[in-house]
Amino acid sequence: MDRTGRLDRLRSRMTADGVSQLLLSDLLNIRWLSGFTGSNALMLVSADRTVLITDSRYEIQLAEQTPSWIAPVISGSADGDRADDHIVGSLEGSTLTIEADSMSVAALESLESAIRDAGRPVDLARSEGLVADLRRIKDAGEIDRLRRAARIADAALEATLTWLRPGKTERRVARQLEWEMAERGSERPSFETILASGPNGGMPHARPSDRQLVEGDLVVIDFGATVDGYGSDMTRTIVIGNQPTDVQRRWYDNVAAAQAVGVAAIQAGTALRSIHRDTHGHLVASGQNGVYQHGTGHGVGLFIHERPILSSRIEGDVELGMALTVEPGAYLAGVGGVRVEDLVVVTPDGCEALSRFPKGLVPSL
Amino acid sequence: MDRTGRLDRLRSRMTADGVSQLLLSDLLNIRWLSGFTGSNALMLVSADRTVLITDSRYEIQLAEQTPSWIAPVISGSADGDRADDHIVGSLEGSTLTIEADSMSVAALESLESAIRDAGRPVDLARSEGLVADLRRIKDAGEIDRLRRAARIADAALEATLTWLRPGKTERRVARQLEWEMAERGSERPSFETILASGPNGGMPHARPSDRQLVEGDLVVIDFGATVDGYGSDMTRTIVIGNQPTDVQRRWYDNVAAAQAVGVAAIQAGTALRSIHRDTHGHLVASGQNGVYQHGTGHGVGLFIHERPILSSRIEGDVELGMALTVEPGAYLAGVGGVRVEDLVVVTPDGCEALSRFPKGLVPSL
16 A cells, blocks of 8 residues: 555645644544554654554554554553643644544543643644545555455345345345355445335435345345455345336436436546536436435545535545445335445546446346 | 433433533434434434434434434535534524534534524533433343343354364454354444454454464454444453463463452442452452553443443442443463453342353353
8 A cells, every 4th residue: 555655645735734743533544644443543744753642452553554654652551641642742843733523522622631731832723624635536556445345245246136035134135245245355344234125215324124025126235345444335226026117117217327427427627516416417307206315426435435425515526536436316205215326436538437236127147 | 212211311410410402413322312323413402302403314214213202303405404503593592512522623613603604692511421421321221232232142152163273264253253143133243353363362452364273372252243233242262272271271260360350349339440450450460461451341332332441540430230341351462362351231239241151261161
């Protein structure tokens, strides 16, 4: 993984933003920069130094996982040995910028108290989304992991198709799908698997239940695998029994057509907002009922819902190296739902779909 | 689940603390009070009203999951329709208390901006751990779920024992254990399974690797099941091949004896701090090397590491209905580790162990 490249990008951005010292509190930002995967960490980045603070549970792991340019600190080994004091002790200048979107109000107060205790003048500044903005653009190592995760998910769904028949419960099929991903090297599901049949599909974020699949059900399957922390994200909607009704076909075709419009719109330089507008607008114009009110998609990386969120309010353009989902849907309360989603990565030619599982209410493999 | 009882307890606590309106931003606190499991929610509680705000993805789920005393609000359906505005619009008095430990600095700023936009005077106050403190004491419904999760974990480990033999990788055995839990009704592992063999056991929080088990390895297995959101937590250490050395036996016996001392010390009215002091002290006094520097245990509920944390710094006493882990360990870098952990619930007679899987380097079932 290109960690020094990331650190260089962060330092350039810090210089541009006038940030001399940045305190990272978001664990995924810390992992992205350092490789450290522990559940407790703070990281201090200045122009020429990088300090990572964790506790004794992770002493060995910290040494093994992180590159030599990181100065490790173990805090909490003695009474009153607080991570905040190590932060204050490591400061080089008099201004410290925090991550306002990940640091809690209480954590900020604790840091302020450590600064007061140390009796040195420190000006606290705030930043928001500084590292998250950098993480929007994936490097080759990240795209490779996303692709491997997507391939695992594709193969796992194929292996699970024989379970999608009347009498099986949503929960049982979801478990099978997760098992097939684990068998192929997935660390864990990249988010809580959605497998919503019949009326349950009317809820965009349903959880697998003990409902048994019934002939003629639409089933929305939204799931992903994880490789080295990077998650995939794909949705397919299929019909149990392979005999969709005309209404189900029309419904599906409307959503799938809108999804294709969204994917076709993705190319570097296009306004992100227009991806949402085109996809959503196409589905509305088709006369479909129950058109989704959620966003059209989102970035994917170490976090499953990361920047940019494809909504009507998003600023900025599509950029090379972004990994985005396109996932329009239509939901009828009490009746069911249809959603189709691919994970794509932005290339010089437009975009490449990482999800490859065939589409269609009756998937033809 | 006794939701109105919880709401009553919260309102009494709010009155005692002089909190007239509380804004909940911690999703587990919101779930604990309301039953709502969506990934986006804010909740406003005053003396006579409870408002829950989420987005359109969860409209049906919100109606299905939450009791009638909750006023539901769907935000974000139109451009510029912000959850913060609904909060401000729902305020009844002029003081609003936030959860400082879950609300981010950025979320607080956004709320402050909505208050300014509304042009009404609101004094913001802070609270910390107010609901988390209530959640320390489990009601009968919660203890039932913890017990069911613990039983699933016990049975899953028993079913996995045949996999604990030379040549199997840590990852494969961990996957089998997770599968056996899912088969028995666990929603998901209650945290990332630790299955650390040989030298990997020297890291208290190792992740399962592709290392193959070897005859004579110590294997630390720390894992749990989840029932209705409530997780179990148990650690056993076993030896591959059933032939522990004398050194391994001594090591194990020291840790297990300390663990038993900790469990025996748990009864209502005892200082929480003394549980840590007694357990840790016993292990140090036994002459064991590599005695743990982590806490001796923690509360367990909807969150796997919740209050109280059993450390030398913890205030307060053991109380009836607390669910606590006791998990001393000893770790030798590059050599291995031993940890023994039970989940217990505090009863009028002391405590009841929810983990029942037999202890011992060679578990005798």
